[in-house]
Amino acid sequence: MKVHFFEDNQDQPLVLDVLRQLRPQYDRAALLAQITRQMAQGYQVVYVKSGDQVMGVAGFVVSDKLAWGKAIYIDDLVTAEQHRSKGVGECLIDWFKVYAKEQGCQQLHLDSGVQRFAAHKFYLREGFHIASHHFSMTEIK
Numbered sequence: 001m002k003v004h005f006f007e008d009n010q011d012q013p014l015v016l017d018v019l020r021q022l023r024p025q026y027d028r029a030a031l032l033a034q035i036t037r038q039m040a041q042g043y044q045v046v047y048v049k050s051g052d053q054v055m056g057v058a059g060f061v062v063s064d065k066l067a068w069g070k071a072i073y074i075d076d077l078v079t080a081e082q083h084r085s086k087g088v089g090e091c092l093i094d095w096f097k098v099y100a101k102e103q104g105c106q107q108l109h110l111d112s113g114v115q116r117f118a119a120h121k122f123y124l125r126e127g128f129h130i131a132s133h134h135f136s137m138t139e140i141k
Contacts (some may be wrong), residue, residue, distance in 0.1 A: 003095040006045035014054040015047045022078035056088040071107040093126045
């Protein structure tokens with residue numbers, strides 16, 4: 001397994017299809033358009049590939065915040081359904097740890113939906129801890 005940065009190449013449709021497993025509200029074209037908009041603001045996408053299979057995808061930003069200092073925030077992290085429990089997520093987290101150090105970051109952060117129990121077990125096993133509650137206002141009136 002090897003981690004690659006997202007580019008306009010032959011892997012793009014496969015990367016988008018895996019990411020749609022996490023974000024099914026998008027079709028391929030809308031997802032690519034959204035990624036392109038976010039990339040203009042610093043969003044990056046990496047993916048794990050073995051042979052001709054895209055096995056997992058992660059989207060993230062490197063930022064500097066008062067609360068955390070320079071850190072990586074992982075917006076999206078998904079392992080393709082047929083490749084779960086095969087070390088793909090661990091490969092991505094290990095890559096993030098190395099990349100974070102290379103970028104001068106001391107922390108990794110992410111949010112996970114409250115219903116994603118298997119993901120929570122994985123994150124805890126990988127050394128993350130539950131540091132806060134995330135509050136959202138989804139309809140501003």
